[in-house]
Amino acid sequence: MVVRENFSLKKLNTFGIDAFAKYYVELDTLTGFQEILSDNAYKTEQKLILGGGSNILFTKDFNGVVLKNKLKGITVVDETADHYFIKAGAGEVWHEFVMHCVTNNYAGLENLSLIPGCVGASPMQNIGAYGVEIKDCFHELEALRIEDLTLHTFSNSDCKFGYRESVFKHEYKNQFIITSVTYRLNKRPVLNTSYGAIEKELEAMGVAAPSIQTISKAVCNIRSSKLPDPAQIGNAGSFFKNPEITADKHKLLKEKFPELVSYSLAGGNYKLAAGWLIEQCGWKGKTFGDAGVHKLQALVLVNYNNATGNEIYQLSQKVMDSVKEKFGVDLEREVNII
Ligand code: FAD
Ligand code: EPU
DSSP: OOOEEEEEOGGGSTTOOOOEEEEEEEEOSHHHHHHHHHOTTTTTSEEEEESSOOSEEOSSOEEEEEEEEOOOOEEEEEEOSSEEEEEEETTSBHHHHHHHHHHTTOBSOGGGTTOOSBGGGTTTTTOEETTEEGGGTEEEEEEEETTTOOEEEEETGGGTOBTTBOGGGTTTTTTEEEEEEEEEEESSOOOOOOSHHHHHHHHHTTOSSOOHHHHHHHHHHHHHHHSOOTTTSEEEEESBOOOEEOHHHHHHHHHHOTTOOEEEOTTSOEEEOHHHHHHHTTOTTOEETTEEEOSSOTTEEEESSSOOHHHHHHHHHHHHHHHHHHHOOOOOBOSEEO
């Protein structure tokens, strides 16, 4: 176990922010985690668990220990007539894990292809895309409690998943290190092509009878066509959540803005496309030094080169203020701010 001091995190966050960690350590065993967490030299330091750094904005240096999770391994831990139970180490790269499942015909995660980051972060905000969220096939996870180094198992209901939400962002914030996640995947695929863009893409690909492999490919194609690749332009995907409003407020907004992009939710509320709201406020494609709003997806804030975390954060505040002023709608940041 090598603990580095004053370590640059620039290459370890997809925004490419040049923040420094007071201490930095990479861990590929559970005992490694237990060792550092019980070491008196670091006990009182703040801790930050880092996966792929694709949902974090550093607005300052991290004055504590950054623990880079490198726990690996993918195994079939159980099987029933209908399902495989696949357990993956938290440090596995999410897309590689999805490709492993797609290749082996373990169905359920194909719509979540090409999402950056690691398996361990997937339950943090119940990652979702193209009509699927991980909660749809999440079985359980194991996590180490930082306070007393005990291992705990969390079931699907324990995690209290919601839209970009889980118990780990609220009552258990900063208390657990997720060490592995087990997914319950289908032997007989239930294909989900309901998200309009998938059907169009499958048609363009000339696919008449979709499979989990062709759906995965279609999702990768769509994502690559509109989301910036962090290897080229720093970003953390959607910077804000799509806001939810009541039916009454939706009616008033729709009267004033007939083009409003919205989706009705079970229960009567509506979800608004934050990208549309931000675009209508004139932000799409705007740059301020090296910070900007992406030209193809207004929900994505970008670092073209050497923007600071604070510059991105200030820009996000201006975007939120203008959406509030024009539409009376509060945007909420999706990205974790450090
Ligand atoms: P990190 O950024 O490293 O960490 C995120 C948070 O989780 C931090 O608070 C961190 O401390 C905590 N954390 C990480 N690992 C652990 C662990 N093992 N135990 C405890 N806490 C942990 N998200 C979606 O939901 N849908 C999308 O479609 C999507 N598209 C994206 C597209 C792009 C181009 C980018 C850059 C991001 C996108 N994201 C999307 C956001 C991001 O990919 C996900 O949130 C992803 O799960 C983050 O994983 P990570 O390993 O990079 O987490
Ligand atoms: N739109 C605009 N202008 C824009 C962007 C979007 O008008 O600049 C409108 C369009 O009408 C479009 C609609 O918004 O049809 C929805 O856009 P898109 O399909 O790109 O999805 P999104 O709502 O912007 C969400 C997730 C993404 C996820 C996609 C696909 C959130 C916050 N974002 O984006 O997740 O990949 O759907 O399912 O829910 C992420 O979380 O980082 C992320 C990228």
